[in-house]
Amino acid sequence: MEWLAQLGRSGVSFSAGLGRAHLLMLAMLRGLPQLVRRPRLLVEQLLSVGVLTVLIIAVSGVFVGMVLGLQGFYILSRFGAEATLGVMVAASLVRELGPVVTALLFAGRAGSALSAEIGLMKATEQLSGLEMMAVNPEHRVLTPRLIAGIISMPLLAAMFSMLGVYGGWFVGVGLLGVDEGTYWAQMQSQIDWDDDVLNGVIKSLVFGVVCTWIAIFQGYDCIPTSEGVSRATTRTVVHSSLAVLGLDFVLTALMFN
Amino acid sequence: MSLNSPADDTLVRIRGLKFFRGTRAIFDGVDIDIPRGSVTAIMGPSGTGKTTLLKLIGGQLRPDAGTIEVDGQNVHALSTADLYRLRMRMGMLFQSGALLTDLSVFENVAYPLREHTKLNSSMIRKLVLMKLEAVGLRGAYDLMPSELSGGMARRVALARAIALDPMMIMYDEPFTGQDPISMGVLVQLIRRLNDAAGITSVVVSHDVAEASEIADLIYVISDGRVIESGAPQALRETGGEWTRQFMDGLPDGPVPFHFPAPELESDLFGDRT
Numbered sequence: 265m266e267w268l269a270q271l272g273r274s275g276v277s278f279s280a281g282l283g284r285a286h287l288l289m290l291a292m293l294r295g296l297p298q299l300v301r302r303p304r305l306l307v308e309q310l311l312s313v314g315v316l317t318v319l320i321i322a323v324s325g326v327f328v329g330m331v332l333g334l335q336g337f338y339i340l341s342r343f344g345a346e347a348t349l350g351v352m353v354a355a356s357l358v359r360e361l362g363p364v365v366t367a368l369l370f371a372g373r374a375g376s377a378l379s380a381e382i383g384l385m386k387a388t389e390q391l392s393g394l395e396m397m398a399v400n401p402e403h404r405v406l407t408p409r410l411i412a413g414i415i416s417m418p419l420l421a422a423m424f425s426m427l428g429v430y431g432g433w434f435v436g437v438g439l440l441g442v443d444e445g446t447y448w449a450q451m452q453s454q455i456d457w458d459d460d461v462l463n464g465v466i467k468s469l470v471f472g473v474v475c476t477w478i479a480i481f482q483g484y485d486c487i488p489t490s491e492g493v494s495r496a497t498t499r500t501v502v503h504s505s506l507a508v509l510g511l512d513f514v515l516t517a518l519m520f521n
Numbered sequence: 522m523s524l525n526s527p528a529d530d531t532l533v534r535i536r537g538l539k540f541f542r543g544t545r546a547i548f549d550g551v552d553i554d555i556p557r558g559s560v561t562a563i564m565g566p567s568g569t570g571k572t573t574l575l576k577l578i579g580g581q582l583r584p585d586a587g588t589i590e591v592d593g594q595n596v597h598a599l600s601t602a603d604l605y606r607l608r609m610r611m612g613m614l615f616q617s618g619a620l621l622t623d624l625s626v627f628e629n630v631a632y633p634l635r636e637h638t639k640l641n642s643s644m645i646r647k648l649v650l651m652k653l654e655a656v657g658l659r660g661a662y663d664l665m666p667s668e669l670s671g672g673m674a675r676r677v678a679l680a681r682a683i684a685l686d687p688m689m690i691m692y693d694e695p696f697t698g699q700d701p702i703s704m705g706v707l708v709q710l711i712r713r714l715n716d717a718a719g720i721t722s723v724v725v726s727h728d729v730a731e732a733s734e735i736a737d738l739i740y741v742i743s744d745g746r747v748i749e750s751g752a753p754q755a756l757r758e759t760g761g762e763w764t765r766q767f768m769d770g771l772p773d774g775p776v777p778f779h780f781p782a783p784e785l786e787s788d789l790f791g792d793r794t
Contacts, residue, residue, distance in 0.1 A: 393619030
């Protein structure tokens with residue numbers, strides 16, 4: 265029966281964690297008015313969460329687009345349909361790969377950094393120090409990071425998709441001889457603003473909320489030791505990745521019937 | 522300084538404090554009075570909850586029973602806004618310093634001023650330099666926390682704690698891990714700030730010599746209770762066996778040298794596996 269008790273303990277612990285995560289989200293949302301009054305806090309975090317993630321997103325976007333161009337050309341040319349290469353590359357990117365790969369990279373780069381930073385602030389008593397200086401750490405430290413993550417994710421995903429399209433263009437048009445006019449014109453006529461682009465943006469917004477929330481919660485809720493911070497960082501990447509992949513299926517099923 | 526000071530002279534009044542971690546009682550019916558304008562040392566062995574006591578006074582932890590009043594206000598009955606207003610009048614020096622690592626020394630000390638006042642940058646600069654001068658680190662204003670020694674970090678944290686001219690400062694193990702010079706500097710600073718600015722100081726420490734040197738009143742706590750209290754000299758002379766062992770640093774006495782264990786012989790030669 266020990267396994268049943270263990271299962272029960274895990275269930276209770278998971279539910280308690282979920283409850284704490286929601287309370288933390290409420291506390292962070294209560295810090296929004298302060299953030300509106302002091303936008304500088306948001307700008308600082310947009311730099312560290314968003315701008316410093318651009319490089320990895322840009323490089324990955326270009327290479328993913330180039331691979332899509334190669335694979336797409338290989339398959340489409342079998343059916344004489346290489347003219348639709350631009351559509352295939354763009355649809356794959358804006359619907360799926362842009363939001364999903366960006367979210368996975370975001371979790372690995374910005375999410376882990378957020379957890380480690382907040383966890384270390386907790387371990388070195390900086391958060392307690394803020395509290396004793398009559399500064400609410402949830403409003404002052406966490407809310408700007410949450411909003412910066414939510415704003416950054418769709419922008420990074422858009423950048424990923426755009427550079428991916430250029431990566432596909434470079435391989436398809438530049439190296440493999442697909443007609444340039446066809447590449448762009450097919451894309452323009454076949455990619456739908458609402459069904460494809462907007463749904464991709466909604467996905468990346470949802471991923472932005474989830475990934476940043478998980479990262480902040482894991483850092484804030486960690487055991488304030490070096491091992492605790494290390495575990496929190498690992499959990500951030502694992503939980504975020506699983507949440508993104510699971511949510512992607514649910515959102516895709518809802519959006520594209 | 523006696524425990525029978527008039528009620529008005531008591532800045533912090535703790536009554537019937539109980540606090541548990543799980544089933545373990547950290548405090549089990551503790552009464553403490555901290556007189557205004559004094560340096561009060563809370564002493565006891567490691568793990569007796571001295572830091573926890575400061576967090577309870579500062580409202581960061583909530584007691585399971587009992588009350589803590591600071592300047593006549595029940596800390597744990599205050600609204601969040603009132604608690605934050607009270608904290609603006611309390612400074613706390615953490616054991617690690619708790620400096621914000623991404624800000625320079627100057628910005629760390631300026632932080633509470635920028636957060637809670639509308640002073641212009643010229644006035645903030647003057648105030649910060651004055652606070653840093655008080656702890657002898659005006660020349661280090663542009664260093665980052667990673668460039669400071671442990672003693673310097675604590676002095677910067679002290680300058681930050683007094684930035685808003687609080688009515689009391691709580692010191693969490695201020696002497697731990699300090700070389701003799703840094704320790705001497707901190708001892709002097711605590712006493713000097715207390716006397717010059719009329720601040721009430723609460724020093725949590727297990728460094729007997731240093732705490733005794735500056736304290737007007739000492740509370741010795743162990744096993745969740747106040748064992749004894751009084752002036753340092755009185756405690757040394759008339760304190761019980763436990764207190765004398767602690768104050769004189771004797772290896773054995775009421776607090777045994779050995780952690781409870783079975784007989785050595787049975788452990789070495791018995792059939793325990």
